[in-house]
Amino acid sequence: MAGWIGYFIMVPMVYIAVAVFVIGILARVARLLASPKHPFPLRLYPVPSSARLCALKETFLMPQVRAHAPLFWVFLILFHIAFLFLFLGHLDLIPGIHLMPPDSVHMLGHGFIGLTVTLATFYFLLRRMRGTLREISVLGDYLLLLLLILLFLTGDTVSWANSWNPDGFVIGKVEFGDYLQSLLGFTFANPRDLLPGSHYIVVVLHVLLANLFLILFPFTKIMHTFFALPMNRLRRG
Amino acid sequence: MDVALQETLKGLFQTKLNREMRLYLDTCARCGVCIEACHVYASRPEARYTAVGRAEVIRRLFRQYFKAEGGIAPWLGETIALDDPTLEKVYEAAYTCTGCRRCMTYCPFGIDTQMIQSIGKLLLIGADREPKLLTMLAVKDAATTEIYTETKADFETAMKNLEAEVIEKWRSEAGEKAIPVGAIGSDVLYVALAGKHSIIPAAAIMNAAQENWSLSYFEAVNFGAFVGNPEKTQEISARIIDEATRLGAREVAVCECGTAYRVLKHQIGSQPFEVISFVELIDRYLEAGRIRLRPGTLEGRVTYHDPCQMGRNGGVLEAPRRVLRHLGAEFVEMEPNRGDNWCCGGGGGLVAMGEKDFRMWSARVKADQVKATGASVVATACENCHAQLSDLNEHYELGTRVAFLSSLVADALAGRGRSHPGG
Structure with a gap:
């Protein structure tokens, strides 16, 4: 039974999650594009010399947050940069893609990228537990942060704590590469055969949480990933 | 329910x-x-x-x-x-x-x-739970289109009665028609608020600049926008759009009312005329030398409150400051200012609704901001802001004088500058 659940999480659910992720995002964007446009501009003044550049700057550097909540800004910037590297680090696992030296046993960032997003997310959660921010938060905000924390912690375990074994990595990049290759090739191979090691259950948990993250993504505020720039364009005209 | x-x-x-x-x-x-x-x-x-x-x-x-x-x-x-x-x-x-x-x-x-x-x-x-006063005012504004042929004569008589006061402000150039109304082919159609404070200084300034202007029959304020009724907002705007189009005005100058300016400038789409704020018109006259101001009419330190709907939401940020510099007084900025300025606390229909208790405690930060400037005069360019700042001045005993920019300029009119092609 446990083996069957593990297989479902590691293979079919991954396809389902990716499908929901892609279709959900496309549906959200399509719905927006199908909605009528607001009849008049919503920009603020003074208008910057280049609205495009200003919107880009405000989207990626968040000067408003830096000005009004500097500590939060530090964690936000760290989180977003680390998240980008996390994505690249997972790409690096795919055979044929080498962002790290091919013979390196380490993931991109040697585990510190995962640690950065984990600490930042803990900060986001703690920050939300006091004062006015607590009053304006809803249950979904906490659950989403908890999901991220668990996702990152299991990822940390897989990518970093894994290397603390006296014999080095139990499940290495090559094994993860084989697993990803099997997913990309739709071989439906049993991941347990590709990923040896006693902490396989942590990998399954990590993939389960990642699946949930992908499934929830299009229906949550994480969609700001795609909408932050167009919204800043609205503000800057 | x-x-x-x-x-x-x-x-x-x-x-x-x-x-x-x-x-x-x-x-x-x-x-x-x-x-x-x-x-x-x-x-x-x-x-x-x-x-x-x-x-x-x-x-x-x-x-x-x-x-x-x-x-x-x-x-x-x-x-x-x-x-x-x-x-x-x-x-x-x-x-x-x-x-x-x-x-x-x-x-x-x-x-x-x-x-x-x-x-x-x-x-x-x-749900029929909106502030009824705002709806009543919006309905009244929209209805002026229907009744304006009946009230036109009364309006013209009232304006005629104001002309003496305009001439008093600007003696030498007022001419026979100090407040032209419904003049076809005017370069500027000035849209005022109800109340002579919105008409007399503006008329004096435009006459001093020898502007080819006309006063709108309709009031600028848009209570449809305050109460959040899109249909009434459009109806109220349409009166002015139709009038400006009918008279062939090149520009519609909106009086010192932030919401009226923002609605007409930014929310009515492309029209056969330009929309400017009256403050921008004054600025243009001063920069072109069409009016001159007597220095020393404004004593003490003066500061400027950026009305949210004109500044942050309307884009009129530098013209008021240039106008104040022409008055020659010591100018000090509020901090923060321009796009970051604190709201006075009177917008969104609150001044019209009364709500004085809420308006006073909720704008303590504004009172503190004004006090920190040490200014003896707070200039602004919005009716709501003027009313709210005046109330704050009294409530928090700020010891300042709240003034419209147009009034300060009208009081300081010195004489006609260079002639201009249209003069």
């Missing part, structure tokens, strides 16, 4: 769900960066007075009725139903927000709280 009304309100909500509104409702991360932006919160730090706190009332309704979450897991987003207690919350959120959009400058995504509150205002209209 009965089911039929609920359905009606849901239908009204749906009419507001355009592309931008969906972005604003869906994307908020509740990061809380906007919390400190609101002058009401700065004066009394309670979550319900934050931009996000107000918007959450509308967002929870949105999630309940327009998102799958409302049916599957309403507890996730703590959704709320359309009922009587919710409408009370909607009222509080909508009418403790002045629509200043200062929070928009804090938000990392630029979410427009005023726009979100326009849903609340529409729901209140649908």
Whole structure:
């Protein structure tokens, strides 16, 4: 039974999650594009010399947050940069893609990228537990942060704590590469055969949480990933 | 609340769900960066007075009725139903927000709280729970189109009676027609507010500049915008658009009223005339030398309050400062200023509604800001701001004089400068 659940999480659910992720995002964007446009501009003044550049700057550097909540800004910037590297680090696992030296046993960032997003997310959660921010938060905000924390912690375990074994990595990049290759090739191979090691259950948990993250993504505020720039364009005209 | 009304309100909500509104409702991360932006919160730090706190009332309704979450897991987003207690919350959120959009400058995504509150205002209209005074004023404004042929003669007589006061301000050049009304082919159609304070200084200034101008029959203020009624907003604007088009005016100059300016300048689409604020017109006269001001008419230190709808939301930021410099007084900026200025606390229809107790405590931060300048004169270019700042001046014993820019300029008119082709 446990083996069957593990297989479902590691293979079919991954396809389902990716499908929901892609279709959900496309549906959200399509719905927006199908909605009528607001009849008049919503920009603020003074208008910057280049609205495009200003919107880009405000989207990626968040000067408003830096000005009004500097500590939060530090964690936000760290989180977003680390998240980008996390994505690249997972790409690096795919055979044929080498962002790290091919013979390196380490993931991109040697585990510190995962640690950065984990600490930042803990900060986001703690920050939300006091004062006015607590009053304006809803249950979904906490659950989403908890999901991220668990996702990152299991990822940390897989990518970093894994290397603390006296014999080095139990499940290495090559094994993860084989697993990803099997997913990309739709071989439906049993991941347990590709990923040896006693902490396989942590990998399954990590993939389960990642699946949930992908499934929830299009229906949550994480969609700001795609909408932050167009919204800043609205503000800057 | 009965089911039929609920359905009606849901239908009204749906009419507001355009592309931008969906972005604003869906994307908020509740990061809380906007919390400190609101002058009401700065004066009394309670979550319900934050931009996000107000918007959450509308967002929870949105999630309940327009998102799958409302049916599957309403507890996730703590959704709320359309009922009587919710409408009370909607009222509080909508009418403790002045629509200043200062929070928009804090938000990392630029979410427009005023726009979100326009849903609340529409729901209140649908439930017949909006401030009746604002609706009454909006209906009255819109109705002036229908009755204007009957009242036209009275209006012209009233203006004739004001002409002596205009001539007193500007003796030498007023001519026979100190307040021209309904003049075809005018270069400038000036749209004033009810009340001679909005007409006499402006007339004196335009006459001094030898402007080819005409006074609009209609009042500039748009109570449709205050009460959040899109149809009335359009109807009220249409009176002026039709008049300007009929008279062939090249420009419509809007008096010192922030909302009127923003609606006509930015919300009515392309028209065969340009829209400018009267402050910009004064600035143009001064820069072109069409009017000159006597130095020394304004004593002491002067500061300028940027009306939110003209400054941050309208783009009139530098012209008032140039005009004040021409007056020769010691000018000191409020901090923060321009696009970051604190709202005076009188917008969103609050001045018209009365609400003096709320307006006074909620604008403590504004009073502190004025006091910190040490100015003896606070100039502004908006009727609502003028009324609110005057009340604050009295309530907090600020010891300043609140003045319209146009009045300061009219009082300082010295003589005609260079002649201009149209003069």
